[in-house]
Amino acid sequence: xxxxxxxxxxxxxLLGRWGERRSERFLKRKGFKKLARNFxxxxxxxxxxxxxxxxxxxxxxxxxxxxEDFEPTESAITPAKKAKLLRTARYFxxxxxxxxxxxxxxVIAIVLGQTGRSQIRHYENxxxx
Numbered sequence: 001x002x003x004x005x006x007x008x009x010x011x012x013x014l015l016g017r018w019g020e021r022r023s024e025r026f027l028k029r030k031g032f033k034k035l036a037r038n039f040x041x042x043x044x045x046x047x048x049x050x051x052x053x054x055x056x057x058x059x060x061x062x063x064x065x066x067x068e069d070f071e072p073t074e075s076a077i078t079p080a081k082k083a084k085l086l087r088t089a090r091y092f093x094x095x096x097x098x099x100x101x102x103x104x105x106x107v108i109a110i111v112l113g114q115t116g117r118s119q120i121r122h123y124e125n126x127x128x129x
Contacts, residue, residue, distance in 0.1 A: 008066075008112060009066050009112065015064050015065075015066065015112065016062075016064050018064065019062050019063075019064025019108075019110045020037065020038070020047050020048065020062050020064075022064075022110060022118070022120065023047070023048060023060065023062045023108040023110065023120070024037065024048055024050075026108070026120055026122070027048070027050055027060070027108075027122075030052075030053075030122075031052065031053040032050040032051065032052050032053070032058065033050060033051045034048065034049075034050055035049040035050060035051060035057070035096075036048070036049040036092070037049075039088070039092055041088060041091050041092075041095075043084065043087040043088045043091055044084040044085065044087060044088035045088065046059050046060070046061070046085060046088050046089065046092065047060055047061055047062040048060035048062065049092060054102070055101065055102070056101065056102040056103060056104055057093070057098060057101050057102070057103040057104075058103070058104055058105075058106050059085060059088075059089045059092075059103065059104070059105050059106070060105075060106045060107070060108060061077060061081070061085060061105070061106070061107050061108070061126075062107075062108045062110070063076050063077070063107065063108070063109050063110070064109075064110040064111075064112070065109075065110070065111050065112070066111075066112050067111060067112070077107055077126070077127070082105075082127050082129070085105060086105075086129045089103070089105070104124065104125045104128075105125070105126055105127050105128075105129070106122065106123060106124050106125065106126055107122075107123045107126035107127075108120065108121070108122050108123070109121045109123070
């Protein structure tokens with residue numbers, strides 16, 4: 001794992017993809033089902049679109065960091081990012097003809113760290129549009 005950790009710490013894109021896969025597995029263990037990963041359109045991108053056990057459509061923003069020396073990982077979810085996520089989520093719902101379903105926006109923060117186990121924090125309903 002040490003060699004893999006070094007690779008992840010050296011490459012931000014690789015670290016981000018690793019975090020998205022890790023988040024997807026984490027949510028599946030909680031009973032979620034995947035609708036899409038890395039949904040992208042002109043308005044933006046959504047890391048994961050899942051359905052929870054109650055049938056709600058859950059748009060998940062994943063933030064993966066090597067460490068939190070300067071600020072918490074969650075601080076990367078700015079008002080501008082939230083607005084972009086909302087526009088992209090509306091587009092996803094329209095193009096997939098999903099209506100009259102509850103929906104929410106979750107955030108998963110993953111901190112790899114230099115040693116030890118990575119930390120994963122799941123914030124359900126992290127923000128309301």
